[in-house]
Amino acid sequence: MKVLAREGHLLIVGAGLAGYHTARGARLNGHTGPITILGAENRPAYDRPALSKAYLTGAVSESDLALDDPDQPLDVRWVAGLHVAGLSEHPLGVLTSDGEFWAADAVVIATGAAARTLPETNPGDAAGRPYVLRTMDDALALRDICLEGLEVAVLGGGFLALEAAATCTQRGASSVIVAAGEEFPGARRLSLPVGQALRAAHEAHGVGFASSARAVSVTSTAAGHTVHLGDGSAVAADIVICACGAAPATSWLAGSALRLSPTGAVLCDDFGATSIPGVWAAGDCSEWQSQSKGLRPVGHWQEAVEQAAVVAAGITGAEPQPMQEPYFWSDQYDLMLQGAGAIASADEVRIISGSVTTGDLLVSYLREGTEIGILGFNRLREVKRWRKQHQRKKAAVLAA
Amino acid sequence: MVMLVRWAVTSTDMSLKVCSIDDLRPGEGLRIDSINPPIAVFLTEDGEVYAIDDTCTHQDASLSAGWVEDCRVECPLHESTFSLVTGQVDQPPAKKGVRTHQVHVSGGAVYVELSTAAPNLPPGVIVA
Ligand SMILES: Cc1cc2nc3c(=O)[nH]c(=O)nc-3n(C[C@H](O)[C@H](O)[C@H](O)COP(=O)(O)OP(=O)(O)OC[C@H]3O[C@@H](n4cnc5c(N)ncnc54)[C@H](O)[C@@H]3O)c2cc1C
Numbered sequence: 001m002k003v004l005a006r007e008g009h010l011l012i013v014g015a016g017l018a019g020y021h022t023a024r025g026a027r028l029n030g031h032t033g034p035i036t037i038l039g040a041e042n043r044p045a046y047d048r049p050a051l052s053k054a055y056l057t058g059a060v061s062e063s064d065l066a067l068d069d070p071d072q073p074l075d076v077r078w079v080a081g082l083h084v085a086g087l088s089e090h091p092l093g094v095l096t097s098d099g100e101f102w103a104a105d106a107v108v109i110a111t112g113a114a115a116r117t118l119p120e121t122n123p124g125d126a127a128g129r130p131y132v133l134r135t136m137d138d139a140l141a142l143r144d145i146c147l148e149g150l151e152v153a154v155l156g157g158g159f160l161a162l163e164a165a166a167t168c169t170q171r172g173a174s175s176v177i178v179a180a181g182e183e184f185p186g187a188r189r190l191s192l193p194v195g196q197a198l199r200a201a202h203e204a205h206g207v208g209f210a211s212s213a214r215a216v217s218v219t220s221t222a223a224g225h226t227v228h229l230g231d232g233s234a235v236a237a238d239i240v241i242c243a244c245g246a247a248p249a250t251s252w253l254a255g256s257a258l259r260l261s262p263t264g265a266v267l268c269d270d271f272g273a274t275s276i277p278g279v280w281a282a283g284d285c286s287e288w289q290s291q292s293k294g295l296r297p298v299g300h301w302q303e304a305v306e307q308a309a310v311v312a313a314g315i316t317g318a319e320p321q322p323m324q325e326p327y328f329w330s331d332q333y334d335l336m337l338q339g340a341g342a343i344a345s346a347d348e349v350r351i352i353s354g355s356v357t358t359g360d361l362l363v364s365y366l367r368e369g370t371e372i373g374i375l376g377f378n379r380l381r382e383v384k385r386w387r388k389q390h391q392r393k394k395a396a397v398l399a400a
Numbered sequence: 401m402v403m404l405v406r407w408a409v410t411s412t413d414m415s416l417k418v419c420s421i422d423d424l425r426p427g428e429g430l431r432i433d434s435i436n437p438p439i440a441v442f443l444t445e446d447g448e449v450y451a452i453d454d455t456c457t458h459q460d461a462s463l464s465a466g467w468v469e470d471c472r473v474e475c476p477l478h479e480s481t482f483s484l485v486t487g488q489v490d491q492p493p494a495k496k497g498v499r500t501h502q503v504h505v506s507g508g509a510v511y512v513e514l515s516t517a518a519p520n521l522p523p524g525v526i527v528a
């Protein structure tokens with residue numbers, strides 16, 4: 001692994017969570033050379049989670065979500081509104097859409113992901129396109145419409161979809177139907193009790209669920225949208241929100257020698273090093289070895305933050321912190337849902353306490369009889385304790 | 401901070417009895433909802449009692465449910481930690497520290513003298 005000289009130029013592509021934390025980590029590790037962050041969006045780097053929650057209800061503003069601290073700004077050159085169009089190996093650097101070449105001593109790819117959409121018939125018709133939720137512009141477009149009296153269909157069964165459904169209900173939509181692709185949203189990934197608890201919480205707020213088939217396409221006419229599901233059923237709506245996942249934003253790397261996964265993610269080892277020396281990747285655009293093996297999740301906030309710190313350590317020659325147990329959270333109505341550990345590899349799930357109807361469910365995930373994960377609804381104390389205790393155990397094992 | 405000495409003066413108008421020392425468990429926080437915005441009282445493993453604002457400055461999460469270690473509490477939602485002594489925050493996502501409140505323990509009761517500084521509540525959270 002090639003360590004960047006202290007005075008070398010660190011070039012970060014993508015002004016998002018992973019980009020910010022890579023720069024922050026490099027500075028903390030004593031990097032003194034210039035750091036440039038090129039970002040396609042025309043605004044200061046911001047944190048995304050609130051876009052489907054408090055930002056969408058209007059409770060928080062753009063400046064509340066800024067990643068950089070105005071009182072302690074990073075010593076970084078931010079270049080906003082500039083699209084990076086290509087990567088060069090020799091000489092190392094990137095090409096931007098304005099035709100300029102940016103030479104670098106190390107390049108970190110942190111371009112995140114782009115919202116997936118469904119095939120549309122008659123897109124751009126008077127009913128408008130389906131909405132997505134990835135960028136602040138996306139959220140702003142949805143925030144700017146008055147939902148009162150409108151019928152909303154939300155496509156997708158992940159947290160983004162459920163959070164969008166919750167905020168639309170809170171904002172007065174006359175009906176909200178979720179096409180989750182399964183009967184109990186999240187059940188496949190997180191177990192049946194969790195899916196039941198999520199569905200119960202949404203139904204208690206008046207949200208309905210379409211059949212368990214996946215949404216496959218959307219037809220739009222001047223009168224509105226029709227969402228077609230895989231089993232032939234359909235959902236009519238005034239507003240469609242497509243929250244069907246995200247794909248790595250790496251189309252600009254097509255034609256480079258960089259190894260990509262079949263989904264387009266930048267393949268990395270578990271230090272964030274790519275197949276090209278001096279080029280690293282972190283966050284939603286990347287797939288690290290343990291993620292390819294299914295040992296760690298992709299697309300979570302915590303994953304991007306920790307990967308950025310590991311990359312910053314690798315680039316500067318510092319000792320990387322071991323990754324913690326995977327972690328995610330989601331905020332829906334008055335429920336704070338948190339999950340930690342290797343949930344995907346569980347072969348057994350036990351309800352530790354609470355129930356699927358009382359908003360206090362706490363479940364334990366086991367593999368071959370050993371607890372490997374936890375998930376709680378409004379169980380902040382228990383989940384934090386679990387995470388810290390597992391982190392300690394891990395540190396003890398590594399020290400031994 | 402435990403200030404048994406200062407407590408000689410007995411309760412002043414500024415001091416509020418918030419809980420009994422027996423309500424506290426070492427290494428855990430107790431949220432006091434009767435105070436607005438709520439505060440969190442902590443008993444450390446070393447037997448010290450501290451009080452800080454309960455609401456994280458990043459988002460609406462109760463610090464009383466956080467993890468206490470080395471006189472700091474780590475937010476239960478993300479990784480920012482706050483000093484129980486000074487209220488200072490160490491790392492993102494929170495940017496601002498929390499207020500600390502003076503604590504007096506007397507006769508098994510915990511009294512708190514609330515800070516007069518403005519609280520650093522997270523965006524979207526207002527004092528009711
Ligand atoms: C609405 C929403 C809610 C979420 N809520 C949660 C949650 O509650 N809990 C949780 O754990 N996770 C949540 N996540 C996931 C989390 O926000 C992401 O994992 C995280 O943002 C990933 O960070 P990143 O830096 O990899 O990518 P991003 O934050 O997407 O940043 C990438 C940046 O790169 C820029 N870029 C892309 N291509 C180019 C290019 N060619 N040239 C220049 N710039 C480019 C993009 O414009 C973008 O600004 C949420 C995500 C979204 C979208």
Ligand code: FES
Pocket residue numbers: 456457458459460461475476477478479480492493494
């Ligand atoms: S809510 Fe406390 S750090 Fe985010």
